[in-house]
Amino acid sequence: MQLSLPNDSVPVKEMFERFFATESTSERIRAAEPIGFDPALWRELIALDLPFMRMSEKAGGSAMSLFDACLMMEQAGRRLASVPLAESVVALRILGELGGDVATQWIEQVRDGESVLTIALHPTVTGKPQLVTGGAVAKGILSFNGTEVTIEVPSQALEAPATLGGSAIGVFVPGQGKRLVVASGEQAKKVWAAGIEEWKILTAAALVGLSREALTMAAEYACERIAFGQPIGANQGIAHPLAVDVIDADGGAMLLWWTLDAIANKRDDAGANISGLYWWASRTARNSVAHAIQTFGGYGLTIEYDIQLYHRRAKSWAQVYGDPNTELTRAGRRLLLNEPVTLPDVGLLEVNFEAPTFTHPLGDEARAIYSALLDPEREDFGEQNFEAHNWDVHRALGKAGLLYPDWPSKWGGRDADSDASKACMAAAAEAGYAGLARGVTSMAGVLTQKFGQAELQEEVLRAFASGEKTSCLGFTEPSGGSDVFAAKTRAVRDGDEWVINGQKMFTSGAELASYVLLLTRTDPDVPKHKGLTLFLVPLDHPGIEIQPIHTFMDELTNATFYADVRIPDRYRLGEVNSGVKTMSAALSMEQGGSYYHFQMRDMLDAVAEWAKSEERDGATVIEHPDTLSRLARVFTQANVSESLNARAQWTQVAGETDFAYGPASKVFSTQAFIDNSADLLDLAAPASMIRSHKGLGVVEKGYRHSSATSVYGGTSEVLRSMVAERRLGLPRSRS
Secondary structure, three states: OEOOOOHHHHHHHHHHHHHHHHHOOHHHHHHHOOOOOOHHHHHHHHHOOHHHOOOOOOOOOOOOOHHHHHHHHHHHHHOOOOOOHHHHHHHHHHHHHHOOHHHHHHHHHHOOOOOOEEEOOOOOOOOOOEEEOOOOOOOEEEEEOOOEEEEEEOOOOOEOOOOOOOOOOEEEOOOOOEEEEEEEOHHHHHHHHHHHHHHHHHHHHHHHHHHHHHHHHHHHHHHHOEEOOEEHHHOHHHHHHHHHHHHHHHHHHHHHHHHHHHHHOOOOOHHHHHHHHHHHHHHHHHHHHHHHHHHHHHHHHOOOOOHHHHHHHHHHHHHOOOOHHHHHHHHHHHHHOOOOOOOOOOOOOOOEOOOOOOOOHHHHHHHHHHHHHOOOOOOOOOOOOHHHOOHHHHHHHHHOOOOOOOOOHHHOOOOOOHHHHHHHHHHHHHHOOOOHHHHHHHHHHHHHHHHEOHHHHHHHHHHHHHOOOOEEEEOOOOOOOOOHHHOOOEEEEEOOEEEEEEEEOOOOOOOOOOEEEEEEEOOOOOOHHHOEEEEEEEOOOOOEEEEEEEOOOOOEEEEEEEEEEEEEHHHEEOOOOOHHHHHHHHHHOOOOOOOHHHHHHHHHHHHHHHHOOOEEOOEEHHHOHHHHHHHHHHHHHHHHHHHHHHHHHHHHHHOOOOOOHHHHHHHHHHHHHHHHHHHHHHHOOOHHHOOOOOOOHHHHHHHHHHHHHOOOOOOHHHHHHHHHHHOOOOOOOOO
């Protein structure tokens, strides 16, 4: 995995950022209207050879990678560049690939800075008009009629109707100008098809840039505009939609990288990824500008404010190719019906999402334990809940020092490095063993090592590492929900002891555990964040009661009650009233998108398999465009989910600045899981209603399971606020 901007691409991005910020100002964008073409900007682009960047060196281009071309297009999108840039880049690349006298002549003609070459995206039919970006100012229009790639030279300037977003759109009627044949045959068809796919990728990159900039503008305005005595960005009704949009826009940026990675590695789903990316970028741009202009209120509707420029172009850039939703159906055909697609050459690509292969003897040891003790035929095999806890596996791992191999050997670990620990976790993932009790106990153990007294460390760490004892989490309270810092459970000091009274909810795993990581209020007279203390409380002490709570997801959780529970001070973690500091370390371990993309893909596979044999309206369900579109949406959102999760993991590994990437991943992944499980349940109804551990049963089960995912591990409402504050710089919206 490598998800940092490559060193060689950093100056490239910075150059494009400076160029478009300087040369595509709002004043110049406005001056270019209503046509939507800035001739001075076009000449400056030509002088820098940017339209030729994707042409081979042999053809006179720069042979730059598609990755770097996307960096350029994202910056062009941020600044609403009033030139047909994606169109000219693709047209010139096609000419460079095909070669010949006509191609060479036109490549040189474009270099004069006065001749614009654009592309007709759809196959042409003589006399049938189509709208062409840049056509209103073009000297030549590259087109394909199914057999020949030609350049048509208009006999007069094309009609330039007023449109939603400018873009110098012209009405191109094939056959009315001079027609120059560039190439024909299968090679011409192949090069053309790859060019259209590249145009989709470049346009998606521009839409991602547009979305991010519109949201930045909205966030800045929301910080400046005061209403009812505070910035409007402190209102969750403003902050949360913008947070969702920036998660989606960042997801689009990561999906772009994901797609390039799929093409570079020649994955079977690469073509579906291109179509899904184009749809996602179009959808995200639409939502982003809608919420951005809503943030500006009435001012956003006025010509004086720039946000309306973004609002209009967010739609028009994508619509020139037609309804973006049809691309989602195409993604379904490519993914599920094996529709052929010709992929562009991405060139050098240094980013990748491939999970590192951690090969280490400790991983092999763990793998042997799973192989010997896990029974794939068990009904709860692979379940992500505490009921699937396997004591035999847990204790065997503990005996081998493999529950927490990175712990010091004196505490029952193996003094393992990061790679060895990851190899052990990879072995668990391969075996399909969640081991939730292990993860929660790890949190308690790490906090004990960092904040616990020596006597407590001696008591619990080896017991945890051996697999004999586990811990659970006592954070949530009946009246607090995700606001864990509003805890009311009291701990009052009595000499060298503490007396605890209160109640916790959703103490999952308490029926297995020997300890609970308990957040208490130790000073009720200070602000709520300053009067908290964390304890690791033995659950066998008098006064503790555990009551099971059963959920409709078939998962067990608990309510725990504490009545005059007396514990020695040695069970305290950290300083008195410093619970926020201690808790922050704990909560950072809990937030992330986790495994929801796997579950979405499992549901997708189950419904797709069912749809291949089920018939409706005289055809198999899999052939219906609606089915293909809905399944492709799940496919695309699962990819966004995984890419966002990968970004959160990589940020920690690389030590890069974290703009709430873990919370962002969880917000997106849980909502996608909720929405897609409900839609797939509808799609396969009524068969999907039947409970089963196989086939469509995974959809029914996923639907029930998804309902809780936006609650535990931090509710989506709290996490959206974190994203709004840390990613967009909005004021704090929580008390």
